[in-house]
Amino acid sequence: MAKQKKVKSKNNFAMWVMFSPYLFLLIAFGLIPIIMAILEVPHESRVNPDGGWDAFLIVLQDFRFLPAVRNVLGFMAIFVPTTILFVIVMALMLDVNPTKWKKWLRMAYIVPAAISGAVAVLVWYALLQPAFSPIKEPLSWFGLTTSDQIWQTEKLVYIFAAMAFFAIAGNWILIQFGSLQSISGEVIEAARVDGCSAFQIALKIKLPLIKKYIVYMGVLIFAGGLQIFVEPQLIDSGIYSGIAESWSLDQLAFELAFTTGDFGGASALSLMLLVPSLLGALVVIFKTDMFEEAEVNSNKKVEA
Amino acid sequence: MLKNLELMSRKTKLRQESRFWTYMVNGWLIFFAIVSIIPMIWLLLAPSKEDADITNRHPLAFGSFGNYVKAWNNLQFFDNGVMFTWVVNSLWYTASIVVLATVTASMAGFVLSASNIRFKRSFLISTLITMLVPPMALVVPIFVLMDAISLMDRPIAVILVSSLYPFGVFLSYIYYTTTIPKELYESARLDGCNDFRLFTKIALPLSWPLISLLAFFAFIGNWANYFLPYILLPSSENFTLPIGLGFLFYSTPAINPGVGATSVPIYKPEIALAGVLIAVPIMIVFLISQKRLVRGMLAGSIKE
Known part of the structure; x- marks a missing residue:
């Protein structure tokens, strides 16, 4: 018994050595930044001269905060449901599609994923510049013939929603198409024999069976959308100056830190933005069986 | 064998629906594939043209291979x-x-x-x-x-x-x-x-x-x-x-x-x-x- 225990602890030593590089990175860049941000919040600054936890309140009362919340919520209200619905419909269509070109279609859908961040800003600048846009004809159908008609502050939510949509929709179509492939053909066939149409099968059989993947996708899309930064930042600083200043919450955190030098306020805002992402993560982990193989859900473990 | 049967049943699903819907679904899938690749094609072709030709010629026209080299050489002048x-x-x-x-x-x-x-x-x-x-x-x-x-x-x-x-x-x-x-x-x-x-x-x-x-x-x-x-x-x-x-x-x-x-x-x-x-x-x-x-x-x- 003693010998067995000794062998096990020796084995574990090697295991700890192999685990330690990741553990170091996890603690150093996953945990410590959060602790440092919490400690940074009460520091005295020009906007919070007495220091203390008022930093949260000061950020909430910043004149740029509410407009940024409105912008991000407006953007999310368009981007999140549109993307989720579109992806599901496209994946279902691809699943029932009998063509031989399915492989080529999937390849085409994944192409826009290569256009992200700074390149996406460049490409969308070109797409929405009627003078040389590859879609200038469709733009003209809507009476859009100059860039001034398009690049207006109130239209930015739609433009950023379109940019974010194209950057990720193709990937998710492929992933949800993959999740649909996991449904047994027999289940579908049985429903068909019972007289279900393709629409009924999609609504009543396929969608309930891939629900957890849809929730997983929803959480990742939501969490990513909340952190929109590159597009408004580059449009504002690089192309149409002043059009999207402090437009998103991440931009405001950036401005607080690097323009105002208010790291307490920036940290407070970052921490507030972290909360919804954390809640979303916890929902996916504990309220869905997305990660059933990881056996982190204790109830399941007991049942097993 | 079973897998083949499963594939065949998937493929025949939509054919059993009306021909109209088959065309609609295929048409839409192909349309979205074209929409997906147009921005990338524009990006790939843009450096093949002279600056003025980006506005004057068709957005998806090809210039010459020499212009890629010229553009690369010009980039070297920057900083x-x-x-x-x-x-x-x-x-x-x-x-x-x-x-x-x-x-x-x-x-x-x-x-x-x-x-x-x-x-x-x-x-x-x-x-x-x-x-x-x-x-x-x-x-x-x-x-x-x-x-x-x-x-x-x-x-x-x-x-x-x-x-x-x-x-x-x-x-x-x-x-x-x-x-x-x-x-x-x-x-x-x-x-x-x-x-x-x-x-x-x-x-x-x-x-x-x-x-x-x-x-x-x-x-x-x-x-x-x-x-x-x-x-x-x-x-x-x-x-x-x-x-x-x-x-x-x-x-x-x-x-x-x-x-x-x-x-x-x-x-x-x-x-x-x-x-x-x-x-x-x-x-x-x-x-x-x-x-x-x-x-x-x-x-x-x-x-x-």
């Missing part, structure tokens, strides 16, 4: 050829991240799957949480940390932070748990194999599909990354290509009319070529690895 440094930076930062992230994640995933180290469940849950929270949420706190430990403007800061790869750990954990039977480890241990050899001689040789999956996700997540290097690497000689592209937006008049005329020959074709250098590698990797994308994102929930 004493710093463009080449950005290409080299992007290559070596991404390569270092891919190697570090893949090695640390595969070892950690192996340890979580093959050992019973203490806090295993807590490590798994923290890994899942870190994986689901967008990395951007921690950028300001990470800046505060890097500033405190004097790693600002050092490439190692970006490399280390980006090498934290919880998604990779999760993928490795699932891979090792589902593909390597526990008995194999036990018999190797009985034969006197220690835990290091268990990893290098047993697990690793069986995990090349996993390693390619890890490298794929590490590459696509970091090649075009903007926010983190933008904040941690303020000096132009440390920029990556995406940060450099953003810098070209706001320091040349090519697409930003707010910048006055300069003597540097950077116009739209040059900017587009910089965009091509970022987008094309990632597009190629996506096109040849689309199965990896689906397999990776659904890992742990679909049993193969």
